[in-house]
Amino acid sequence: MQTLRSVLDGADTARVGIGHFNISDLVALNAAVSAAREIGVPVIVGVSESEREFMGVREVAALVRAVREESSHPVFLNADHTHTLEKAEEAARAGFDSIVFDGSALPFEENVRETARAVEAVRSIADSMVVEGEVGFIGSGSEIHDTAPDAARILTTIDEATQFVAATRVDVLAPAVGNMHGMLRQMVRGEAEKHLDIARIAAIKQAVHLPMTLHGGSGTKSDDLRRAVKAGITIVHINTDLRLAWRRGVEAGLAAHPEEVAPYKILPGAVQAVHDVVRDRLRLFNAP
Numbered sequence: 001m002q003t004l005r006s007v008l009d010g011a012d013t014a015r016v017g018i019g020h021f022n023i024s025d026l027v028a029l030n031a032a033v034s035a036a037r038e039i040g041v042p043v044i045v046g047v048s049e050s051e052r053e054f055m056g057v058r059e060v061a062a063l064v065r066a067v068r069e070e071s072s073h074p075v076f077l078n079a080d081h082t083h084t085l086e087k088a089e090e091a092a093r094a095g096f097d098s099i100v101f102d103g104s105a106l107p108f109e110e111n112v113r114e115t116a117r118a119v120e121a122v123r124s125i126a127d128s129m130v131v132e133g134e135v136g137f138i139g140s141g142s143e144i145h146d147t148a149p150d151a152a153r154i155l156t157t158i159d160e161a162t163q164f165v166a167a168t169r170v171d172v173l174a175p176a177v178g179n180m181h182g183m184l185r186q187m188v189r190g191e192a193e194k195h196l197d198i199a200r201i202a203a204i205k206q207a208v209h210l211p212m213t214l215h216g217g218s219g220t221k222s223d224d225l226r227r228a229v230k231a232g233i234t235i236v237h238i239n240t241d242l243r244l245a246w247r248r249g250v251e252a253g254l255a256a257h258p259e260e261v262a263p264y265k266i267l268p269g270a271v272q273a274v275h276d277v278v279r280d281r282l283r284l285f286n287a288p
Contacts, residue, residue, distance in 0.1 A: 001068065004076045004097045004130050007042045008172070008211045008234055017229040017285030020044040020213070021278055022080060022239040024051045027246060027267055029063060031274035037073050039282045044098070044235065046080035049087055061094040080237070085114075085121055092122045098130035100174065100213075104137045108160060111135070115168040132213055135164045136176025155197060161204045172235065174213040177201050177228075196224040198231050205232025213237065222284055229285055236285055241277050249273030 002010075011018050021032045023045050036043035047060055055063075064077040079091035079099040091099050101118040103111035115133040122129050136156035156175035165173055178196040196214075205212060211234035217225060218240035225236060249270030253260075260266055 001072075001074055002042075003128060004044075005128070005171070007074060007076070008130065011042075012211045012234045015230050015232075016041075017225075017236045018042055018044055018234060019278065019282045019285055020046050020078060020080075020235050020237045021242055021281075022046045022048065022051060022237070023060075023242075024054055026063070027249075027270050028242055028274050029067065031271045032278050033067055033071060033073065033075055034271075035275045035278035035282060036075070037071060038279060039286065041282055041286055042074035042076065043278075043282070044076045044078050046078040046100075046237070046239075048080045049082060052079070052087075052091070057090055057094045061096060065095070082118075085118055088118045088122055089125060092125040092129055095126075096129065098132065098172075100132045100134070101170075102134050104134035104174075104176075108135075108164075112164055112167045115164075115170065119169055130171045132172035132174055133164060133168050133170040134174040134215070135160050155200060156204065158203055158207045162207050165208045165210060170210070172211045172213055173204070173208055174215055175201070175204050177204070177214070195221055196228050198224070198227045201228055201233060202231040211235065217281075218242075225281075226284055226287060236281070238277070238281055241281075242274050245273040245277045246270050 007018065018041075019036070021028065021043065023029045023032065024047070029045060032043055032045050045064060047055060052060065061077060064075060068075045076097040079088070079096045081102045082088050082091065082099055083102055088099055088101055099122060101115050103114045106114065119131045122131055136154060155177060161173060161175055177200050201212070212232055213235040214228055214233045215237045217236045217238045229236070249272065250266065253266040253269040256269070257266060
């Protein structure tokens with residue numbers, strides 16, 4: 001199987017997007033993999049620190065390895081939003097393919113310093129591991145919000161991006177370009193969508209010459225996502241959309257089988273609902 005680094009290079013050159021989908025159970029994992037196989041494209045599944053705590057760090061790594069071997073499909077595992085050196089090293093030792101070291105809530109100089117330490121530590125354990133860093137804060141938590149965090153309105157500058165990449169030696173950069181973690185309630189109701197600064201994406205891409213990640217992709221205007229990929233975004237993170245699909249699928253399963261207690265009879269609807277979201281996003285990210 002190709003390495004994640006080679007897949008990123010190929011997607012970056014072709015200006016197509018690799019979908020990153022967060023998981024916290026087998027429902028989401030199976031749905032993401034089946035949708036990627038249907039479309040015929042690589043996929044990244046991610047687990048945040050909280051999701052890793054719930055599933056188990058070594059356990060989720062073993063699950064992804066097993067699925068990858070069984071399906072013979074390029075499925076990669078990312079340690080999403082990792083905030084400490086200890087957690088970064090833990091993921092590297094467990095065999096993750098990549099890690100997002102997230103110091104974006106820190107002052108810029110401290111973010112640079114801590115990210116550089118994480119890059120050095122992770123590469124000393126697994127030199128093939130892809131390391132991503134973040135510049136610009138887009139809020140925290142893939143939840144439903146009443147209002148957007150004030151900090152989420154601060155966009156990454158070209159100077160910040162250039163300085164950060166040079167000082168940290170990250171493989172992938174995640175900028176703040178109008179994106180936001182989670183979704184506003186009016187987005188869930190279909191009354192609003194996030195809008196991205198496409199010109200800023202293109203300018204940062206031209207300055208750093210690295211694959212870039214868009215975090216907080218849920219609830220974003222589809223045309224903005226398509227244009228962002230063409231402008232230089234290589235990885236697009238989707239989480240809240242999946243959580244909503246999962247919940248609605250579970251609720252539908254319970255409504256259809258109110259007396260049922262066997263999870264495997266209730267959850268197929270959740271698998272299909274998550275599958276459909278992943279499939280549609282992957283089609284968008286890989287559109288010509």
